[in-house]
Amino acid sequence: MIELRVNGKKHEFDIDPSTPLLFVLRNDLQLNGPRFGCGLGQCGACTVLMDGKALRSCVMPVQALQGREITTLEGLGTPAKPHPLQQAFIDQQAMQCGYCSNGMIMTAAALLEQLPAPSENDINTALAANLCRCGSHPRVVKAVIQASKSGTQS
Amino acid sequence: MISTAPLSRRTLLKGTGALLVVFSIDGRRLFSNSYAAPMSTKSTRIGAWLSVNSDNTVTIFTGKSELGQGLSVAFSQIAADELDFPLDRIHIVTADTDRTPNEGYTYGSLSIQRSGGAIRNAAAEARQALRKLAASRWNVPLAEVSMHEGLLLTAGRELSYAQVLGDQFYQRQVTGKAPLKPAQSYRYVGQSIPRQDIAKVVFGQAHFIQDLRLDNMLFARIVRPPTLGSRLSSVDLAPARHMPQVVDVVRDGCFLGVIALREEAAQAAADQLSADAHWHDKAPVSLSPIISEAVAQFPHKVSRLRERTEAAPATDRLVRLQIERPFQSHASIAPSTAVALWAKDKWAKDKWAKDKLTVWSHTQGVFPLRKALAAVLGMAEDKIHVIHSPSAGCYGHNGADDAAFDAVLLARATPGRPVKLQWTRADEFQREPYGPAMVSRVEATLDDVGLISSWRFVVTGFGHSNRPGGAEGNLISARLTAKPLPLPPPLNIRQPAGGLDRNAMPLYDLPRLEVVERFIEARPVLTSALRSLGAYANVLAIESVMDALAEVAEKHPIDFRMTQLSDSRGLELLAALRKMSDEAPLRRGDGDLIGRGYGFARYKNMGAYYAALLDVLVDPTSRTVSVLQVKGIVDCGLAINPDGIRNQIEGGALQALSWTLFEEATYADGRVSAQSWASYPILTFNEVPLLETVILDRPEAKSLGVGEASQGPVAAALANAIAAATGKRPHAIPFLEGGRLRDS
Numbered sequence: 001m002i003e004l005r006v007n008g009k010k011h012e013f014d015i016d017p018s019t020p021l022l023f024v025l026r027n028d029l030q031l032n033g034p035r036f037g038c039g040l041g042q043c044g045a046c047t048v049l050m051d052g053k054a055l056r057s058c059v060m061p062v063q064a065l066q067g068r069e070i071t072t073l074e075g076l077g078t079p080a081k082p083h084p085l086q087q088a089f090i091d092q093q094a095m096q097c098g099y100c101s102n103g104m105i106m107t108a109a110a111l112l113e114q115l116p117a118p119s120e121n122d123i124n125t126a127l128a129a130n131l132c133r134c135g136s137h138p139r140v141v142k143a144v145i146q147a148s149k150s151g152t153q154s
Numbered sequence: 155m156i157s158t159a160p161l162s163r164r165t166l167l168k169g170t171g172a173l174l175v176v177f178s179i180d181g182r183r184l185f186s187n188s189y190a191a192p193m194s195t196k197s198t199r200i201g202a203w204l205s206v207n208s209d210n211t212v213t214i215f216t217g218k219s220e221l222g223q224g225l226s227v228a229f230s231q232i233a234a235d236e237l238d239f240p241l242d243r244i245h246i247v248t249a250d251t252d253r254t255p256n257e258g259y260t261y262g263s264l265s266i267q268r269s270g271g272a273i274r275n276a277a278a279e280a281r282q283a284l285r286k287l288a289a290s291r292w293n294v295p296l297a298e299v300s301m302h303e304g305l306l307l308t309a310g311r312e313l314s315y316a317q318v319l320g321d322q323f324y325q326r327q328v329t330g331k332a333p334l335k336p337a338q339s340y341r342y343v344g345q346s347i348p349r350q351d352i353a354k355v356v357f358g359q360a361h362f363i364q365d366l367r368l369d370n371m372l373f374a375r376i377v378r379p380p381t382l383g384s385r386l387s388s389v390d391l392a393p394a395r396h397m398p399q400v401v402d403v404v405r406d407g408c409f410l411g412v413i414a415l416r417e418e419a420a421q422a423a424a425d426q427l428s429a430d431a432h433w434h435d436k437a438p439v440s441l442s443p444i445i446s447e448a449v450a451q452f453p454h455k456v457s458r459l460r461e462r463t464e465a466a467p468a469t470d471r472l473v474r475l476q477i478e479r480p481f482q483s484h485a486s487i488a489p490s491t492a493v494a495l496w497a498k499d500k501w502a503k504d505k506w507a508k509d510k511l512t513v514w515s516h517t518q519g520v521f522p523l524r525k526a527l528a529a530v531l532g533m534a535e536d537k538i539h540v541i542h543s544p545s546a547g548c549y550g551h552n553g554a555d556d557a558a559f560d561a562v563l564l565a566r567a568t569p570g571r572p573v574k575l576q577w578t579r580a581d582e583f584q585r586e587p588y589g590p591a592m593v594s595r596v597e598a599t600l601d602d603v604g605l606i607s608s609w610r611f612v613v614t615g616f617g618h619s620n621r622p623g624g625a626e627g628n629l630i631s632a633r634l635t636a637k638p639l640p641l642p643p644p645l646n647i648r649q650p651a652g653g654l655d656r657n658a659m660p661l662y663d664l665p666r667l668e669v670v671e672r673f674i675e676a677r678p679v680l681t682s683a684l685r686s687l688g689a690y691a692n693v694l695a696i697e698s699v700m701d702a703l704a705e706v707a708e709k710h711p712i713d714f715r716m717t718q719l720s721d722s723r724g725l726e727l728l729a730a731l732r733k734m735s736d737e738a739p740l741r742r743g744d745g746d747l748i749g750r751g752y753g754f755a756r757y758k759n760m761g762a763y764y765a766a767l768l769d770v771l772v773d774p775t776s777r778t779v780s781v782l783q784v785k786g787i788v789d790c791g792l793a794i795n796p797d798g799i800r801n802q803i804e805g806g807a808l809q810a811l812s813w814t815l816f817e818e819a820t821y822a823d824g825r826v827s828a829q830s831w832a833s834y835p836i837l838t839f840n841e842v843p844l845l846e847t848v849i850l851d852r853p854e855a856k857s858l859g860v861g862e863a864s865q866g867p868v869a870a871a872l873a874n875a876i877a878a879a880t881g882k883r884p885h886a887i888p889f890l891e892g893g894r895l896r897d898s
Contacts (some may be wrong), residue, residue: 097222
């Protein structure tokens with residue numbers, strides 16, 4: 001049995017321990033946040049937080065995550081209590097198709113934990129391996145800056 | 155997409171009040187160039203644009219799809235203004251063959267113009283109908299009835315739209331004669347109203363096709379042929395079939411796939427099946443990576459778009475340039491996905507009625523896809539229901555339709571259970587139709603007062619449009635099954651829109667003009683529409699030569715363009731760009747290879763105008779390129795949603811920078827070079843310049859789409875900036891190789 005802690009709740013799964021975390025989150029827990037973009041860890045669409053650090057869930061076997069705290073986009077904030085990044089992405093209309101947005105928000109959340117007042121350069125470096133095809137990059141940066149100014153939740 | 159009950163006569167006659175505005179029987183004549191299909195008198199489905207509902211909401215039905223371009227909010231704004239109705243009570247139903255009008259494809263940057271125009275007319279029709287009902291109810295002249303935010307008003311009295319409808323059902327046809335509101339009265343149109351789907355996405359609410367979770371749904375993967383021309387010699391289905399959680403392994407001729415209870419099981423089974431399949435390719439395709447060589451290998455069909463009677467003056471100064479554009483990928487962030495369900499049609503009177511097929515797809519055209527599926531399956535179209543569900547941006551014709559048919563073939567093995575098929579990243583890069591290779595060549599002469607005295611433009615390349623609607627053999631798997639269809643010939647989209655020759659005709663007024671298209675009918679590799687089609691490379695070629703000629707003429711590049719143009723909107727745009735450029739001159743340090751370039755075009759010579767300046771810094775030793783800023787001006791007529799416009803223009807600019815700096819796919823031994831993001835890198839955060847877009851709003855002019863307006867001009871501005879910085883003009887895309895500027 002694989003035990004995972006996701007968004008503050010404990011779950012047990014009777015599955016192959018090599019199953020990618022992404023499939024468990026999406027298909028067993030019906031979460032929509034983390035997304036399948038490449039399955040190769042190259043694009044970042046699948047990003048979740050593990051103990052506050054950004055993790056690409058498509059290449060992580062669930063076995064490696066036993067006993068760790070996993071946070072997905074759904075756990076970051078809700079419409080009732082949005083995370084500053086979520087609010088900022090809405091305020092800045094920081095997406096076009098929105099498929100990469102999960103990766104952007106989760107990676108930025110990890111960045112803000114480490115660096116509460118990042119420069120544009122810091123943000124570009126942190127997000128350099130998150131791919132966006134629609135060209136929403138400038139708005140994403142503006143959203144991260146807005147979120148950093150409005151303060152992050154712990 | 156908000157789901158309301160399907161609007162069939164059956165539902166409506168249940169007695170809920172409503173006002174339905176439908177397209178006229180002769181819909182084609184009403185909106186010039188409209189795709190609105192004529193209503194069938196035998197159909198039990200009502201072709202509606204707009205429904206005013208008894209619960210005080212309004213539903214808009216559009217045949218166009220939300221691709222991430224912000225269509226839904228724009229349509230809501232148009233309807234809210236024309237109908238005097240609160241924006242937040244308007245719902246949009248998009249692209250659904252059971253519920254929306256047939257508007258063909260969401261392409262060509264035409265949605266605002268066509269669907270938006272139809273919605274506006276339908277809303278105006280509804281407004282007039284409601285006023286007449288109220289006037290009649292109150293027994294007052296029509297002129298004494300006004301409307302505001304969902305209320306009908308006359309002296310001392312008011313009624314909501316729902317109240318005036320009561321429990322009656324009304325239907326009106328769009329006549330095109332209902333008075334339209336003037337632009338000055340708009341409260342929503344012209345505002346940057348926020349999109350509703352953004353909040354859904356940031357909170358992880360279900361939005362994309364990948365979020366569809368249906369009862370008893372299964373997961374599937376295909377096993378694609380390893381090369382373009384591979385046929386299956388032999389395959390052992392048994393090992394994959396016996397793997398855990400596998401429900402079935404499907405083979406139909408050379409088509410292979412697996413269906414499983416769990417997604418990772420489907421992937422593992424597909425990997426196993428791939429290992430147990432043996433393929434052969436009689437003649438694996440290889441094309442020269444040098445595009446001029448690649449296109450020269452094939453015969454082409456010549457179309458003379460403009461012929462000249464006089465030769466170019468022999469003594470005038472000659473400028474020649476050839477732009478080579480390689481095959482380029484749509485490179486959607488999500489691999490193509492579809493869900494298919496074969497089930498008994500519960501409405502069928504005949505218990506032996508054929509199965510009903512439901513397909514969820516991110517296709518750009520639900521009706522053409524339905525037509526293609528019906529043709530290849532030998533089914534009646536009304537037995538197939540295609541529902542658009544968004545995926546990541548497609549930027550044209552990518553693998554969406556092919557994945558839909560793959561899902562359909564797989565789901566046949568599990569009737570009554572929906573099958574979700576997702577392509578892998580390798581499937582997406584290896585299987586999608588690419589933006590085609592092409593060569594755009596210009597020869598222009600300059601007379602002794604610095605004006606162009608002749609212009610010859612020749613564009614050579616592969617087809618830009620090979621969609622399955624009406625040509626179902628374009629579905630890859632239709633050519634793999636046991637009864638394979640032949641590969642259809644490529645479609646050559648004619649002027650004025652053009653495909654390969656899109657924007658080959660210059661907007662400038664040029665003497666001794668000759669424009670020739672050389673269309674390659676062979677299809678050694680799979681190509682189809684990629685955002686802006688031929689306009690990207692053709693505008694790059696035209697605008698590069700304009701700058702080169704300006705240099706010879708010793709005139710400012712913008713001033714030079716203005717001497718060659720009479721189009722008044724274009725002139726105004728260029729003058730504004732000149733002012734923008736002068737107000738922010740390029741700062742040059744000692745030894746800096748820094749330059750500014752310009753680009754200008756009117757998309758399709760009928761669409762939106764866009765002009766941009768671009769500043770670039772080239773490192774003289776490492777030859778790395780930094781784009782510092784791109785500042786542009788767009789004229790798209792009446793601006794519906796300025797923020798949406800900026801998103802499309804700037805997003806399109808960044809995509810064009812990515813194409814032009816980095817992107818190419820080559821073909822060797824039947825395989826395309828791109829397999830993952832490692833072998834097809836695209837622009838990242840580190841390469842993003844400062845972007846600024848000014849909107850030149852023209853409330854009196856028709857609204858024009860902007861999704862494809864910036865690609866050509868930005869690519870040209872980049873080429874011209876590099877030429878200004880280094881003295882050498884880049885002409886082979888991508889401009890960089892291994893991160894460094896190529897030697898010209």
